[in-house]
Amino acid sequence: MTELTDDAGFLLSRASGLVARATNAALAEHGLRVRHYSVLVLACGAAEGMSQRDLACRLGLDPSQVVQLVDELADAGLVERRPSATDRRTKLVAGTPLGQRVRRQAARRATRGQQRPLGCLNEEEQATLRALLSRVVDSAG
């Protein structure tokens, strides 16, 4: 790795930072950051809600981080913790009607914001990028 511009790790870190910053800026109007948004998307995506443990696993976060994120989303009225019917330990995090609406609006803004750093790639190239990254992420479990 003689050239830093050829280092996949460096490029990933840099690109990730750029996109995260742009997305955060786009979501700021909703008072959200990418981390909250990710939780909101997952919570709204599962009809019955998703356990915090599953959230942590899917997001690659420590469970203790999920606690706080869900706290803040719940304070904002975007998600709620429901008891599980089968396990009294787990709390299912589900999007409220308000959360669903905010998620749709935020999704549009986030997608638009990402195009600032990602706009230099056409739609097909972006799809290729997502496909490659998906494989990397999935293969990690």
Place this chain on the structure above:
Amino acid sequence: MTELTDDAGFLLSRASGLVARATNAALAEHGLRVRHYSVLVLACGAAEGMSQRDLACRLGLDPSQVVQLVDELADAGLVERRPSATDRRTKLVAGTPLGQRVRRQAARRATRGQQRPLGCLNEEEQATLRALLSRVVDSAG
């Protein structure tokens, strides 16, 4: 962005974290982390050394972070700060002979470590990934 697994920002963040962690583990034997390694690579790559401002710009870091990274590398004897011949404000960070050797060893380890998360992509796919990311990073200035 109905599915989080289709969100470029999320995928980038996740993949970046995976690779960074693997690289850090690989570099730990040298007492380095990716951030130090990046500085070392750039410092060793420029014959006359590189100003800290340029380092910050190239790495996308705040100049104040570069100060500390260079401090630690200099303490380890891997780089040194040289006065600029044309501007007494700037300090040119250049790799020492030891730094050059460590950089070569670290490069091999880092590349190998990255293959743990990136190994699921063949060589051509990794090249495609790097090319796409390069364009995103470069287009940001």
Place this chain on the structure above:
DNA sequence: CCTCAATGATTGACAAGCTCCACGATATCG
């Protein structure tokens, strides 16, 4: 049925990173 290890959520502590702001030294432009 009872014990015991494992699990889910939570809290608190701590290191690592990032961002901003301010300052001293120097450079540059008018």
Place this chain on the structure above:
DNA sequence: CGATATCGTGGAGCTTGTCAATCATTGAGG
């Protein structure tokens, strides 16, 4: 010369990432 900008540096504050400990609950095995 004087105003303004730049470079390196230090420090404050916030966000993240990681870890250990705790409590309630579950599930398995005796």
